[in-house]
Amino acid sequence: MDAVDYPSKRRVNKRPVPRMGGVAMAAGIAVALLVEVAGEYFLGWAGFYITDDGGTVNHAGVMCGLLFIVCVGAMDDVYSLKPGVKFGGQLLGATIIATSGLLLSSIANPLGRGFIEFGWMSYPITVLYLVCFMNVINLIDGLDGLAAGITDIAAFFLFLIAYGRGMEETAMLSIVLLGVTLAFLRYNFAPASIFMGDSGSLLLGAMLGVISLMGVMRSPTVIVLAVPLVIAAIPIADTAAAIARRLYHHKPIQQADRKHLHHMLLRKGYGVRKSVVIVYAWTALLGVGAWVMSTSHGVAVWAMILVLLMGSFLILWKLGIFDQVLRHHYHGRHTRQEDKPKWYGRHGR
Template sequence: MSISPQIIHLLCLGGIAFVVTYLCVPLAKRIAFKFNAIDYPSARRVNKTPMPRMGGIAMFMGVMAALIFELVGEVVFDWHELYRSARFLQVNYVGVLAGLTVVCLVGAIDDVKSLKPRMKLLGQIVGACIIVASGVLLASIKNPFAPGFIEFGWFAYPLTVFYLVAFMNVINLVDGLDGLAAGITAIASFALFMIAIGKFRAETAMFAIVLLGATLAFLRYNFAPASIFMGDSGSLFLGAMLGVISLLGVIRSPTIVVLAASLIIAAIPIMDTFVAIVRRLKNHQPIQQADAKHLHHKLLREGFTPRKSVLIVYAWTAFLALGAYMISNTSGVKVFLVFLLLAVVSFAVLLKLGIFEPVLRHHYSKRSPRAVRRANEPLKGEGRGETAGESKKENR
């Protein structure tokens, strides 16, 4: 079976992102050491040497190199593909890249200076607003119950900004073990690429394959034992990219499958983030307050090593991605059955690990005292034991 020229073109763009990211990681390390964006060894960390945390710069450079190459090629070589979709979708891709740049820059400043939560959130909102103003807007979705579309009107603007900022923080909060956030993003990108190819959404496929190339290259340095952390410059950027990819898949589309698939694939960090927010509100703590009760902490308490914990989440994410792909290629009652299977299996695993303890306290009160102690005992063994974004201030 021959591969179409369009697929080859997209794979080349992914290759550019991979190579540039791979080559830029050493540069990102030097920048991190120069500006003291370092995670130093402490009682709450296991890294025995200072660890740079600005790996996001390398992924940003890889993604930007590939996308700028495509934009220049559109002008110089008249490739047409991207500009055709841009006119159809009414998207200004230069503006999208500018918004993504702002997001990465905010994360990089936070890696160095540890911004106050409000300032950090404001920066994320500014980046999201630029992306929205560039045409990446959830203005409508197909009505699943009747012909036509559901129009959001003016509410589409704050809704889309909230959606993008939420994706940024979901990936930021899940970045707690070596290779975890980058791996989840890589799996999600590959699945969204395959779905976009099947739906003939060239622009969505392009952003997905470029993100896949960058994250795979970064994993060479970030998978346990890591030699560099992505920091907020990476986690916020990856979250923004995933948000943009999912929105590009739904703009003026007769289906919402890419948007739905994105939410399904990201269900693990989304649920972990939701429960973390509930947990901290119930304990009268700030939402950004650090704790050791995230999903990866639960896996460590179950006795898994950091590497095995990450691989378990990888496998779980791949399971959800496969389900999302099946949903994108089925219809009718089969969609409901696949979704139900994904939901039941995921809920059962999360329930077993005790993730829902803040919202299902009555259920967990019936567990044995040993199980309760195990769910709340301090972390032992390896692993960073906290999200990079939550712990920087203690480590500086």
Template sequence: MSLYIKVFLIGLIITYISTPLIRRFAIKLEAVDKPDKRRVNKRPVPNLGGIAIYLGFTAAVLFGSEPAADRTGIIFGGSLIMLIGVIDDIYELRPSVKLFGQLLAAVVLVLSGISIEFISNPFADSMIYLGVFAIPVTIIWIVGVTNTVNLIDGLDGLAAGVSIIAAATLFIVSLQEGQFITAVLTAALAGSALGFLRFNFYPARIFMGDGGAMMIGFILASVSIIGALKSAAAMTLFVPVLALGIPIFDTAFAIIRRVYYKKPIARADHGHLHHRLLALGWNHKQSVLIVYIMSTVLGAVAIVVNGLNFQNGMLLIIMSFIFLLYSCYRLGIFTVDLPKEGRSLHQE
């Protein structure tokens, strides 16, 4: 356990020290998010904070683990996706270019030997081998999770806090399953994100940008592949979905909402969970804390489910899913846009 604490602290300290330096660097480059109708910030905010998270995470992982294909694939893939994100933060790349970069990073991970070769069958004491579908399923999972974290990065401290909770959840599950490398990776990510959160919580002095959000999503997707999704235990199949429940469900609902109303899937709207909380009258901090609580509850469910038999585990998952659906319905995230009074929070 002392190693994991050291890894956590290295990630935290290096990110904490480097974030103000990166902030000054971003200001010199004029890499800032300026206020517009899509953003909540009412003043320009530097947006290269993901670089600090990357530095803390990479240093912690290199300290805490021996050279291995898993580690190499994650670091190289994470470096590539960070580079694409930073370029986008400075020059605003086309969505197709960003997607190509994400696919390339996913391929790097697959070439390092990390893939979803099988998943546990929750309805039988067996495994489902994916065969020729292993690589495409792996790439879809990586790209999907990478974008879910990026899409939830809509309020100060939101993506960083939710990522800390997800990483902590996967860390505990890693200890339950005796998986050393995933425990190191999640401890490093949790520490790095926490070191950054000091400067990113409302009112944010710096944003992680697409580079940071995509890198965190990439790491969480990778960890779940070499961790929970590699386990033969039936209930571990649901662990990463629950740990990443808020960003996954928020993204899924956004896609369903836009398809239902015949809107382009890539078109941004004001129907995300954090937008709805603001529209209901919660202030910025309160909205973020509510999402933290929801993420923590789902994370706790994931940890409990990992130790349950199939019947009890499925019952708890179904109850959690129904509660989440009902909560999202009550918040109105199936609608396309916020009510008129909610828009003023973002457009004025």
């Protein structure tokens, strides 16, 4: 089908590598859920699908939405869809999930008692939330094993937090996602023999969004909503920086570049494996912080957020990322040598 990533200036791989590995991950998730359904139906397991006690979520509809998202990604892996078409597919898949009852419909009031109800706005908010998760994983998928590893670590900490709070379905979906990404990393870690493609990155992003929404529906507190955002802070921040960067330079948001965090780590000479492990360790640090936040209250939560922010700033500074950002900024804005700062160097880089 020619679903292959060929070497190019923008790509890291030096040889053709097949993509569309997301189809395999989708199959793994499907098998795990079929086992759960079979156990509930034939063995009397207390569960979520056959023996559900009148929940508001249409699980079959959610799975259809996820399957549609995988199909959109697979089509992009083969045919390289136009950005507008792919974005429309993401919106439609997220809409299917939202209309299946999995909604961010309310959240506990962080400033007082009661809940903040979103009403009809819960539908566009949920769709936007899911689409954002899809794209942050899609954009961070630039090195062998990077997106799969980040999702793996996020799923592990989401499992710990959900299990600790008694959110059984959220914990089950988290451990399924953990197993799928671990299995895929066997073939995706550098040097990768297969890439996940958009079929995989969109699926992983959508799964993280679905799992976090399941958690919010079972425990609609601000901390439950904040936890997945903290764990996924690296791809979220990287995506936000990419959008801001492209808008600043008057370029299309979807236009690819080599200024993501993992590209900067490569330029610092860390290599593919070391760059990926650095991001893994950073994500694990955020995961530990999110887990501590989930067991804390009041001032302790804000103190942990401050610690994570300071720790992340220190990591970026130690890695020399700020220096690279400033160098690229001045390279684009200054033309005369006397306008450049002293640290800029004789050769402009």
